[in-house]
Amino acid sequence: MAQVRVESGAAGHGAEPRGKRTEAGEATYLIAIAEALWEEMERDERVYLLGEDIGVYGGAFKVTEGFIERFGPERVMDTPIAEETIVGMAMGSAMEGFRPVAEFQYADFMTSGFDEIVTATARYHYRTGVPIPVVLRAPSGGGVRASNFHSTNPEPWFAYAPGLKVICPAFPTDAKGLLKSAIRDDNPVVYLEHKWIYRRIKEVVPEDPDFLVPIGSAKVQREGTDVTVVTYGAMVHQALEAADELAQQGTSVEVVDLRTIYPLDTETVLNSVAKTSRALVLYESNRFLGTGAEVAAVIAEEGFTSLDAPVMRLAPPHTPVPFSPVLEDAYIPQVSDIEEAVKKLSAW
Amino acid sequence: MATDVHEMRGEPEADWRAGLSDDQLKDVLYKLKLCRYFDERMEALYRQGRLPGAIYSGRGQEGTHVGVAYALRKDDSLFPTHRDLSAQLTKGVDLKRVMAQYWGRIDGYTRGRDGNSHIGDWYGNRTFAVISHLPIAYPIATGAALAYQRRAEPRVAMAICGDGSTSNGRWHEALNVSAVYQLPVVWVVNNNQYAYSTPNTLEFKVPTIAERAAGYGMPGVRIDGQDVLDVYRIAHAAVERAREGGGPTLIESVSLRWRGHAGHDPAKYVPKELLDEYMQRKDPVKRFEELLVARSVVDEEEVKRVQERVERAFDEGYEFAQNSPFPVAEDVTKGVFTDDGYWQREPSREGGTG
Numbered sequence: 234m235a236q237v238r239v240e241s242g243a244a245g246h247g248a249e250p251r252g253k254r255t256e257a258g259e260a261t262y263l264i265a266i267a268e269a270l271w272e273e274m275e276r277d278e279r280v281y282l283l284g285e286d287i288g289v290y291g292g293a294f295k296v297t298e299g300f301i302e303r304f305g306p307e308r309v310m311d312t313p314i315a316e317e318t319i320v321g322m323a324m325g326s327a328m329e330g331f332r333p334v335a336e337f338q339y340a341d342f343m344t345s346g347f348d349e350i351v352t353a354t355a356r357y358h359y360r361t362g363v364p365i366p367v368v369l370r371a372p373s374g375g376g377v378r379a380s381n382f383h384s385t386n387p388e389p390w391f392a393y394a395p396g397l398k399v400i401c402p403a404f405p406t407d408a409k410g411l412l413k414s415a416i417r418d419d420n421p422v423v424y425l426e427h428k429w430i431y432r433r434i435k436e437v438v439p440e441d442p443d444f445l446v447p448i449g450s451a452k453v454q455r456e457g458t459d460v461t462v463v464t465y466g467a468m469v470h471q472a473l474e475a476a477d478e479l480a481q482q483g484t485s486v487e488v489v490d491l492r493t494i495y496p497l498d499t500e501t502v503l504n505s506v507a508k509t510s511r512a513l514v515l516y517e518s519n520r521f522l523g524t525g526a527e528v529a530a531v532i533a534e535e536g537f538t539s540l541d542a543p544v545m546r547l548a549p550p551h552t553p554v555p556f557s558p559v560l561e562d563a564y565i566p567q568v569s570d571i572e573e574a575v576k577k578l579s580a581w
Numbered sequence: 582m583a584t585d586v587h588e589m590r591g592e593p594e595a596d597w598r599a600g601l602s603d604d605q606l607k608d609v610l611y612k613l614k615l616c617r618y619f620d621e622r623m624e625a626l627y628r629q630g631r632l633p634g635a636i637y638s639g640r641g642q643e644g645t646h647v648g649v650a651y652a653l654r655k656d657d658s659l660f661p662t663h664r665d666l667s668a669q670l671t672k673g674v675d676l677k678r679v680m681a682q683y684w685g686r687i688d689g690y691t692r693g694r695d696g697n698s699h700i701g702d703w704y705g706n707r708t709f710a711v712i713s714h715l716p717i718a719y720p721i722a723t724g725a726a727l728a729y730q731r732r733a734e735p736r737v738a739m740a741i742c743g744d745g746s747t748s749n750g751r752w753h754e755a756l757n758v759s760a761v762y763q764l765p766v767v768w769v770v771n772n773n774q775y776a777y778s779t780p781n782t783l784e785f786k787v788p789t790i791a792e793r794a795a796g797y798g799m800p801g802v803r804i805d806g807q808d809v810l811d812v813y814r815i816a817h818a819a820v821e822r823a824r825e826g827g828g829p830t831l832i833e834s835v836s837l838r839w840r841g842h843a844g845h846d847p848a849k850y851v852p853k854e855l856l857d858e859y860m861q862r863k864d865p866v867k868r869f870e871e872l873l874v875a876r877s878v879v880d881e882e883e884v885k886r887v888q889e890r891v892e893r894a895f896d897e898g899y900e901f902a903q904n905s906p907f908p909v910a911e912d913v914t915k916g917v918f919t920d921d922g923y924w925q926r927e928p929s930r931e932g933g934t935g
Contacts, residue, residue: 307731312758313757313758313761315720315754315757317750317751317754318723318751318754318755318758320720321719321720321721321722321724321751321755322720322724322727322758323724324720324721324724325720325722325723325724325725325726325727325728326724326728326731327724328709328721328725328728329658329724329725329728331728348717348751349717349720349721349751352714353712353714353717353718357710358916358917358918358919359694359916359917360695360699360710361690361691361701361710361924362692362916362923362924362925363703363704363710364919395917396917396918398918419919420918420919420920
């Protein structure tokens with residue numbers, strides 16, 4: 234995997250312009266997302282963007298910088314601060330034939346539009362058969378010292394609501410291919426970007442405007458034989474770093490990147506566990522009832538005969554995301570925590 | 582921006598029929614009587630234990646429901662509440678399928694996935710399937726209106742909520758956003774004076790809901806919900822204003838909820854004198870019937886025939902619902918997403934007619 238760590242930072246407001254691909258054709262995660270939006274807007278005039286400060290300002294993270302100049306204020310709509318109405322407006326326009334992509338400034342603020350997401354948008358098709366092709370994009374996740382209200386991983390809340398597809402990509406290529414699939418999907422999709430990855434990870438990303446990554450498909454990002462780490466989002470990168478370290482110590486780690494939280498690709502997870510017989514479920518949503526709780530249950534229930542050790546979870550404690558670097562590092566699983574957990578599993 | 586209500590009305594005597602033909606006036610009478618009869622019969626079935634689930638009576642508010650919905654064209658959209666079934670019936674929703682929904686049958690608009698008046702017929706009559714969390718549909722109506730505006734279509738969205746909904750943040754959000762973008766939408770508040778048991782005095786401090794419109798930069802009109810023609814007249818003016826690009830309007834139509842919040846609620850919190858005043862002297866159905874007789878649009882014979890048609894329609898709907906099969910249990914997980922194509926197929930019907 235051609236990935237390079239680039240500049241750190243990008244905690245949020247006033248972040249630098251998104252820039253372009255490198256001469257070698259590498260795109261950051263953020264640029265890959267912007268490319269997906271741009272290409273789908275070029276391809277389909279029903280696609281439009283709405284959200285707070287996405288037009289003239291280009292978005293809090295500058296994902297949509299330059300869009301308003303190309304597509305105009307009707308397709309790059311700056312809205313009042315009204316999250317319920319941003320979601321509702323997206324839904325109503327989708328019912329009348331548009332394909333809206335709404336941006337939340339931070340995934341934390343999705344709770345301000347919660348009812349329109351989980352009650353109206355998610356359930357409408359089951360009740361009526363009317364497709365609701367809405368994409369809700371939001372920067373999620375911690376590790377960037379953005380504190381309590383700008384660091385949440387809300388994916389379990391939305392994966393719990395029947396009728397929503399939930400995507401959490403870790404790499405620029407997946408970010409682009411999955412966002413394009415989400416925009417072309419006839420169902421509501423919650424697309425959670427991880428702000429820690431935005432400018433840190435880049436790779437050569439396909440330029441084919443019809444390049445898609447299917448929703449609901451996990452990917453083995455690193456093959457191994459001793460322990461499976463099932464994870465997604467920023468934790469994929471922590472897991473890969475831990476796997477490098479552990480390889481030098483003689484432990485072979487397989488890293489499964491879920492990419493989509495719902496629908497969950499249990500087959501890829503179970504195939505990996507069948508190979509390694511040991512599973513660590515690593516996630517950044519809270520440990521209690523978080524994404525990994527479901528993954529662990531699936532492995533225990535359907536992969537029991539493969540297991541040589543109990544399924545282990547590594548995730549943040551049941552607290553809000555704290556600010557102080559000391560506290561935040563204690564909250565979010567670190568590379569050393571992953572190494573320790575894998576060693577514990579290997580010792581079984 | 583105070584709006585002179587009278588600008589939206591013509592000369593009272595010359596315009597007594599609000600621009601409606603005799604046939605249209607008779608149609609309005611039929612709809613009023615149908616909605617009243619449906620409401621009464623369904624409550625009777627509920628009390629007899631013959632109707633599963635809940636009922637939410639709109640009795641006494643037919644003037645509002647029929648009046649506002651009659652102002653819409655077929656391809657205009659309507660975003661109602663559970664109490665506004667009369668507005669949906671006025672817009673054209675099929676009574677047979679409505680009743681199949683009440684009995685959880687496959688021919689109901691939601692194929693048994695939702696009950697009672699949580700109905701919508703988006704493709705047929707452009708009505709939104711009701712969601713309980715009022716006014717959850719207000720923001721969604723802005724989206725439909727945005728679509729019409731973007732495509733320069735001469736279409737309008739109308740949303741209805743009650744007085745209680747005006748306390749909710751989404752009510753404010755949606756009105757504000759609709760004014761900012763000058764969307765073709767009409768906001769109707771069916772002020773029936775009680776939100777479940779909570780009176781207007783505990784919901785808002787301003788004397789009227791209509792005057793809040795000024796705070797959003799749109800016209801607001803308060804009307805008498807007992808007078809279906811005046812409701813229609815104002816709603817029609819607001820709808821056509823929106824259609825021509827004039828932006829949103831807020832209409833507060835005042836009536837009284839004759840029955841409880843739902844079938845189980847005896848509504849003892851409503852003062853008897855108030856209820857008597859509305860039921861005995863302000864009945865919107867009776868009042869309109871008397872008007873048409875006085876204006877010689879119909880005679881007593883014709884009123885009788887209208888009532889017979891209403892009762893026949895109800896009986897046919899009831900028969901249809903009882904004979905419609907239940908959905909099949911195996912389909913419970915289908916159609917959460919579009920991917921399995923459940924809603925594109927005719928549903929399985931081997932569930933019998935239990």
